[in-house]
Amino acid sequence: MTETFYDVLRRQGITRRSFLKFCSLTATSLGLGSAAAPQIAHALETKPRTPVLWLHGLECTCCSESFIRSAHPLTKDVVLSMLSLDYDDTLMAAAGHQAEAILDEIRTKYKGNYILAVEGNPPLNEDGMFAIQGGRPFIEKLRETAADCKAIISWGSCASWGCVQAAKPNPTRATPVHKVITDKPIIKVPGCPPIAEVMTAVVTYMLTFEKLPELDRMGRPKMFYGQRIHDKCYRRPHFDAGQFAEAWDDEGSRKGYCLYKMGCKGPTTYNACSTVRWNEGVSFPIQSGHGCIGCSEDGFWDKGSFYDRVTDIKQFGIEANADKVGATAAGVVGAAVAAHAAVTALARARSKSGIDIKQGQEER
């Protein structure tokens, strides 16, 4: 008999009532509306469960730390129940040979049908000797488990871009996952760490619907990385009106003026911090008075001080993003091109009930 997620959750002591509540929470956080909740419940009750292997390469475990602090306790319990079954060397109960045996078992039993979540990245210098797990280089474990997986989630900026361990001159040749594994669909969830709610939503979406969320050109889920911090920042009106903090603790700082002149990377950073926020929607760096350091952007660790003003916008990766197409297109100024640029900008600006929940609660 095939085992479903519902079976697993019940076995872990989650009541049916909690399960149904989880389904409606998930539907909302994904912006799908309450009508999708029964579909999610049905899928989890009937489809065979998808195992998740969670590997750790060169990293600091901040992704895991973020993940296990997902805002809603129920979401956390349910998602962890889904994940902890298989392999995560930080969270699993098994150890030693027993633990490593799970990898082989999942690979054989669920060949081509499990999700590989990778936190951190493999160092390639010296045949991968800078990250040894179970007596073998991490790169070998990654290649083997990736060979039979359905899709890969690259957690955080390490797996997505390389992050600080890849900073120049990158002595260990720490390399992001997509440059090592090239024959599998890869979903990048960058950030140092990524927002907990974003992580649980991505994982739940994939497990529930058995498909990838919609991705942008960089391979990031559009629903969370479609906007820059700057686009929805609550201090944005100060930017638009040219009101800036000029020094730490000056009058502008105290009035909550825009931190652009203090090095805020909000205008060049794609992430959901300004809408979803952190710590159960309490705050995010800019709200605490510090500029965004751009931790979800490729190369943020090698682009100078966090307090340097963004002077060359293009250097910070906007060119590499979807906007590049807009730039070329708008230069042509065909009426149809202008209309397309306008319509897509409006779509981006529209309120999305799903990810704006937290902010919405603060509004009246």
Next chain:
Amino acid sequence: MHAQPPAGHAGNPADALQRAFARIAATRMAGLPVCNPALAVAVPAMRRHDGEWLGVLLTPWALSLVILPGGGGRFRAIAVGESQDWAFPSGSYTFLGSSEDGLGPYQTCSLFSPVFEFDDQAAAEAVALAAFDALLQPGEGALDSTAAAREDAEAARLAGRPLSNQAVSRRAFLRGSLFGGRE
């Protein structure tokens, strides 16, 4: 918690808005690298909508939808950090509150910022006008392009191709799909 509705602008406030932001451009924003020197402050469209003034504001650092009070009673003079949701035929939009000396309270919803994608004033104003039109029409165009993108993503997944690092064809680029679209 509703603020008193501010006194509305009796006449079209487009000129007052343009003057206020031209002053900001010449003073507080002068010389900042986020400004696109090819652009100037302009209000390509502004008209009365449901009793308030609805328009689009172009500055060298942003292109935004803007609402000023027209006396219709729905506009709330809210502080920076607060927001008000507005429904238009194309959907619901969250506007952020602000206020400027000599202009009074206003609300904006950002469409582009920074605005380096525009080579000249004509290109930016064309997009501004197109956005204003599209705002007041049911938005089907955007749905088409995301549906196509979804199909692309699904096709790639089924074929086992990685979704990142895919080449952008001229066709996909012009059609504005997942790997060639703006969003």
